[in-house]
Amino acid sequence: MPPHPESWLRVTPQGLYCEPGGFFIDPVRPVGRAVITHGHADHARPGHDAVLATPETLAIMRARMGEGAAGAAQQPIRPGEVLEQGGVAIRLAPAGHVLGSAQVVLDWQGSRAVISGDYKRQRDPTCAPFEPVPCDVFVTEATFALPVFRHPPPEAEVAKLLKSLALFPERTHVVGCYALGKCQRLIRLLREAGWDAQIHLHGALASLCRLYEELGVALGPLAPATVANKAALKGAIVLAPPSAVQDRWARRLAEPVVAVASGWMRVRQRAKMRGVELPLVISDHADWDELNRTIDEVGAPEVWVTHGRDDALVHALALRGIRGRALHLVGLGEEDEGPAPEVAEPASAAEGGVQA
Amino acid sequence: MSVPAFAALLERLVFTPGRNAKLALLRDWFATQPDPDRGVGLAALTEELVFTAAKPSLIRDLVAARTDPVLLALSHDYVGDFAETVALIWPVRAGVNTPPPALSEVVEALELTPKPELPALIGGWLDTLDSSGRLALIKLITGGLRVGVSGRLARVALSEWSGKPVEEIEEVWHGVAPPYLALFRWLEGNADKPDPREAPVFRPLMLAHPLEDADVAALRPEEWRAEWKWDGIRVQLTAGPGGRRLWSRGGEDITNAFPEIAEAMEFHAVLDGELLVIRDGVVAPFAELQQRLNRKAVTPRMMRDFPAGVRLYDLLFEGGEDLRPLPFDARRARLEDWVARIAPARMDLSPQIAFGSVAQLAEIRDGARAASIEGLMLKRADSPYAAGRQKGLWWKWKRDPLSIDAVLMYAQRGHGKRSSFYSDYTFGLWRPDGEGGEELVPVGKAYSGYTDEELAWLDRWIRNHTTGRFGPVREVEKSLVLEVIFDAAQLSSRHKSGVALRFPRIARIRTDKPASEADRLDNLMSYVERRAPAEEDAAG
Structure with a gap:
C-alpha cells in the first residue's frame, strides 16, 4: 500500500515541506530548496538558495525582487516536464490564477499530492487554464470558501x-x-x-x-x-x-x-x-462553486486547506464524505485578495458624530 | 428584464454618494425604462409603494429549505445583513429558463396572490434572478430599500429630465399615483398637466435668502415686516374635502408622524408654518422636536412628552381661493382674521415684531438668545407667495453664531470630491477626568466652514500627526485647536458630553493656541439654553 501523503508532506513553520525531496512549497522564510507556485508576494518570497518554478514565475520574481533576491539558483520547469528530486517526481500543472501560476504535482512511491497554490476556473485571457489532476491528497486554498461567494462572469x-x-x-x-x-x-x-x-x-x-x-x-x-x-x-x-x-x-x-x-x-x-x-466582482481566486467542483474533479478522498475559510469548506466536504483538514498555514493570503483588515470605529468618535 | 434593470439602478444608487451622480442615474432610468415599470420603480425608490405581504420569516423559510444550516449561519455571520446573505447564497437551479419578472408584474402578483401561494411565487422569482436582482426583490417585498432617494430628489430628476420646472411637478406630485402614467405623459409632452382636483397636494414653499451685511444698509424699514425665525421644521398644512396632509419643507408627507396636528386640521385651507414642540406656550429646543422625527409609529407617550404645535406664518389658500398672488400684508390680514375665526387647536400666529429702524431691528436680533429662535425673518410687505428662493422678497437674518475653541480628536475622509481629504472633524473640550486631571470629551463633528487652503492644511496636519487608525477614522495627537462656531447648544442624552451643537462648522485654525488653553465643557454648558422667551418678549 502506498504511503499516505501525511507521512512525507509535512507542515513546518517555514511552510509545507516534502521530506524525501528535501524542498518546501511556497515557504514563508528563506530555505535551501523552494518550489514556487506563482509570483504573488505571499507565495514567492526572496532569499531562497534554489528556486524551481515556471519560467514566467521566475521572470516575475526577478522583476519584483531583483536578480539577487529571487533565488541564488533558478531552475525553470514547464508544465508537463518531470523532474526527480530524492525519489519524488515533481511536475507543474497550470493553475489559472495569474501568468505562470502552477499547481505542484508530487508523486512518491505510488502516492500523489497536488498543491494547488492559488487558482481559479473562470476564463482568464492572460494565463493558461487550470488543469485538474487526480490525486490522493489535494491541497487547496479557500480564500472565498463561503457559499455567498459566487463570482459573476x-x-x-x-x-x-x-x-x-x-x-x-x-x-x-x-x-x-x-x-x-x-x-x-x-x-x-x-x-x-x-x-x-x-x-x-x-x-x-x-x-x-x-x-x-x-x-x-x-x-x-x-x-x-x-x-x-x-x-x-x-x-x-x-x-x-x-x-x-x-x-x-x-x-x-x-x-x-x-x-x-x-x-x-x-x-x-x-x-x-x-x-x-x-x-x-472580478477575482483571480476560485469561488465557492469552483472550489467544490474542482475537489470533485480531482477525486481526492482527502483535502487539505492551506488558508482562507477552511471552516465552511471542511464542513461542506464532510457532507460529501471527503476528509478535510485545515493546515492553518501562516503568511498566506496577504497579497492580492487577502482579507481586508476589519474595521472598528472608536466609540467616542462615532458618538461625537451624532449631530443635532 | 425590469427587475434586473431596477436592481442595477439600486446597486448604483446605494454606492453613489454624490447628488449629481444620483440625479444622472435617475434621469437615465426615466429615459430608458418602459411604462409602467419606470413609474413602479420611481414609487418604490421614494417609498410611495410599500409592501407588507411578504414577511422576513417567509424569506427565511425559503432559504432554509435550500441551504445547509451550518453554511447559512457561517455566511450570515460573515455578511451581516440577512437579506443580502439570502441573495448571495441562493442556489442556482439548473434548467430555469423563465425570464425574470417585470416590476409591475411583481407588484400586481403580490396584491392578488393568496397568502399560502406566496412562498412558491417568490421562490420562483428568486430562481430567475441573479444575486443583485434577488437582493432588490427581497428588499422591495419586505419593504426596506433605503437607497437615499428622497421624493424631492426624484422630482428634481424628473424636472431635469423633462425640462418642466420642479415647482410644477411638486404641485401635481401628490395628486398622481404609481405608476404615474399621466405624469409621464405630461412630462414627455404628450398630454396636459394632470389635474389633482380635490386631492391634497403640496404647494412648493417660498424660501428666504440669507441677509448679508451689504444688503442690510439698503433695507427701507417701512417696506419690510419682521418675525422670529423659529428653530423647528418648516411645514405646510393642507386640509379640505380631499383629505388632510402635513408636508415637510421638501414635500414629504409627514402626516402620520404627527397625528395630533392632523386631528386639529378641521378646516379647508393651505397654511405655511413652523412645526415645534410647544409646552404651555413655550417653544422647546429643536432637540426635543427631533425625538418626534423619522419615527414610523408614534406612541401616546411620545405625544404627551413632546407635544407638537404649529406656529403659523402664512395663508396660501382659504377654501378654494388661491391667495398666493396677494401681497404679504393682505395675506397676513387674511391669516389673522382666519386664526381669530377658526381658532384651530395646537396652532397660533407667529407674532410680528414692530421696529422703527434697521438699527433697532439689529438690536432685537442680537438680544434674542433663546435656543428656539434662530434669528429674524424679513418679508417684503408687497411680496406675493412665490415658490422657491426668489431674491429680494424674503430674507433670513440669523443671529451671530456662538463659538468655542475645541481640540481636534479624530478625522475621517469625506465623500466624492473630498474622498482623498480628511475633511470630517470630531472635536472635543476639556473636563475633569475624576482623578484630579483633565480629559477631552468629544462634543461634535464638523465638515464645513473651512477654505480649500485650510482643508489642504488640515489634511496634511492630520496625516503627519496620526496616532491611531480605526478603519476610515484617524485619531490624532491632541494638540490642534480649532475655533468652532455653531448656532445653538442644546442638552442631549444621546451624546457622551451631554450636549449637542446645532450646525457646527470650522471658523478658524488656531495654531496660535496650545491645546491646554482650549475651552472646557463648562464653557459650552453656559451656552445651553433650555427655555424659549416668554411670549410677550417674542411679541416685542
Whole structure:
C-alpha cells in the first residue's frame, strides 16, 4: 500500500515541506530548496538558495525582487516536464490564477499530492487554464470558501464599467486592482469588450504590464496617469493599486468614479466601508462553486486547506464524505485578495458624530 | 428584464454618494425604462409603494429549505445583513429558463396572490434572478430599500429630465399615483398637466435668502415686516374635502408622524408654518422636536412628552381661493382674521415684531438668545407667495453664531470630491477626568466652514500627526485647536458630553493656541439654553 501523503508532506513553520525531496512549497522564510507556485508576494518570497518554478514565475520574481533576491539558483520547469528530486517526481500543472501560476504535482512511491497554490476556473485571457489532476491528497486554498461567494462572469462586470463611462463621460473611472494578474486581466477584458483607447496606469502597475507584454500578453495602448496628463484623464480608465484609488494620488483625476475589482466586492458592506462607488466582482481566486467542483474533479478522498475559510469548506466536504483538514498555514493570503483588515470605529468618535 | 434593470439602478444608487451622480442615474432610468415599470420603480425608490405581504420569516423559510444550516449561519455571520446573505447564497437551479419578472408584474402578483401561494411565487422569482436582482426583490417585498432617494430628489430628476420646472411637478406630485402614467405623459409632452382636483397636494414653499451685511444698509424699514425665525421644521398644512396632509419643507408627507396636528386640521385651507414642540406656550429646543422625527409609529407617550404645535406664518389658500398672488400684508390680514375665526387647536400666529429702524431691528436680533429662535425673518410687505428662493422678497437674518475653541480628536475622509481629504472633524473640550486631571470629551463633528487652503492644511496636519487608525477614522495627537462656531447648544442624552451643537462648522485654525488653553465643557454648558422667551418678549 502506498504511503499516505501525511507521512512525507509535512507542515513546518517555514511552510509545507516534502521530506524525501528535501524542498518546501511556497515557504514563508528563506530555505535551501523552494518550489514556487506563482509570483504573488505571499507565495514567492526572496532569499531562497534554489528556486524551481515556471519560467514566467521566475521572470516575475526577478522583476519584483531583483536578480539577487529571487533565488541564488533558478531552475525553470514547464508544465508537463518531470523532474526527480530524492525519489519524488515533481511536475507543474497550470493553475489559472495569474501568468505562470502552477499547481505542484508530487508523486512518491505510488502516492500523489497536488498543491494547488492559488487558482481559479473562470476564463482568464492572460494565463493558461487550470488543469485538474487526480490525486490522493489535494491541497487547496479557500480564500472565498463561503457559499455567498459566487463570482459573476467577468465580462458582465466589465460591461458595468463601460456602461458607467457612457453615463458619466466626463468623469475618470479609476479601478483599484492588484498589480500582478488582476491588472493585466482587466486590461485584456476591456480590450475584448472593445475598449481600444489608451488605458492609464498608476506607476506601481507599469513594470509588470511591461513584463506581461514581453512574455507575450498583448495589452494595447497604455499610458502613465501622471499629473501632467490631467486633461487626458477626463472620461478615461485609470488603473491603480487599491490603496491609491482614494488617497492623495487620486487628486489628479477628474471627479473620479472609484471602482475596485475584487472578489470581496460581492459583499456590499465591504464595498461601502471602503467608499467604493462602483464595485466590480472580478477575482483571480476560485469561488465557492469552483472550489467544490474542482475537489470533485480531482477525486481526492482527502483535502487539505492551506488558508482562507477552511471552516465552511471542511464542513461542506464532510457532507460529501471527503476528509478535510485545515493546515492553518501562516503568511498566506496577504497579497492580492487577502482579507481586508476589519474595521472598528472608536466609540467616542462615532458618538461625537451624532449631530443635532 | 425590469427587475434586473431596477436592481442595477439600486446597486448604483446605494454606492453613489454624490447628488449629481444620483440625479444622472435617475434621469437615465426615466429615459430608458418602459411604462409602467419606470413609474413602479420611481414609487418604490421614494417609498410611495410599500409592501407588507411578504414577511422576513417567509424569506427565511425559503432559504432554509435550500441551504445547509451550518453554511447559512457561517455566511450570515460573515455578511451581516440577512437579506443580502439570502441573495448571495441562493442556489442556482439548473434548467430555469423563465425570464425574470417585470416590476409591475411583481407588484400586481403580490396584491392578488393568496397568502399560502406566496412562498412558491417568490421562490420562483428568486430562481430567475441573479444575486443583485434577488437582493432588490427581497428588499422591495419586505419593504426596506433605503437607497437615499428622497421624493424631492426624484422630482428634481424628473424636472431635469423633462425640462418642466420642479415647482410644477411638486404641485401635481401628490395628486398622481404609481405608476404615474399621466405624469409621464405630461412630462414627455404628450398630454396636459394632470389635474389633482380635490386631492391634497403640496404647494412648493417660498424660501428666504440669507441677509448679508451689504444688503442690510439698503433695507427701507417701512417696506419690510419682521418675525422670529423659529428653530423647528418648516411645514405646510393642507386640509379640505380631499383629505388632510402635513408636508415637510421638501414635500414629504409627514402626516402620520404627527397625528395630533392632523386631528386639529378641521378646516379647508393651505397654511405655511413652523412645526415645534410647544409646552404651555413655550417653544422647546429643536432637540426635543427631533425625538418626534423619522419615527414610523408614534406612541401616546411620545405625544404627551413632546407635544407638537404649529406656529403659523402664512395663508396660501382659504377654501378654494388661491391667495398666493396677494401681497404679504393682505395675506397676513387674511391669516389673522382666519386664526381669530377658526381658532384651530395646537396652532397660533407667529407674532410680528414692530421696529422703527434697521438699527433697532439689529438690536432685537442680537438680544434674542433663546435656543428656539434662530434669528429674524424679513418679508417684503408687497411680496406675493412665490415658490422657491426668489431674491429680494424674503430674507433670513440669523443671529451671530456662538463659538468655542475645541481640540481636534479624530478625522475621517469625506465623500466624492473630498474622498482623498480628511475633511470630517470630531472635536472635543476639556473636563475633569475624576482623578484630579483633565480629559477631552468629544462634543461634535464638523465638515464645513473651512477654505480649500485650510482643508489642504488640515489634511496634511492630520496625516503627519496620526496616532491611531480605526478603519476610515484617524485619531490624532491632541494638540490642534480649532475655533468652532455653531448656532445653538442644546442638552442631549444621546451624546457622551451631554450636549449637542446645532450646525457646527470650522471658523478658524488656531495654531496660535496650545491645546491646554482650549475651552472646557463648562464653557459650552453656559451656552445651553433650555427655555424659549416668554411670549410677550417674542411679541416685542
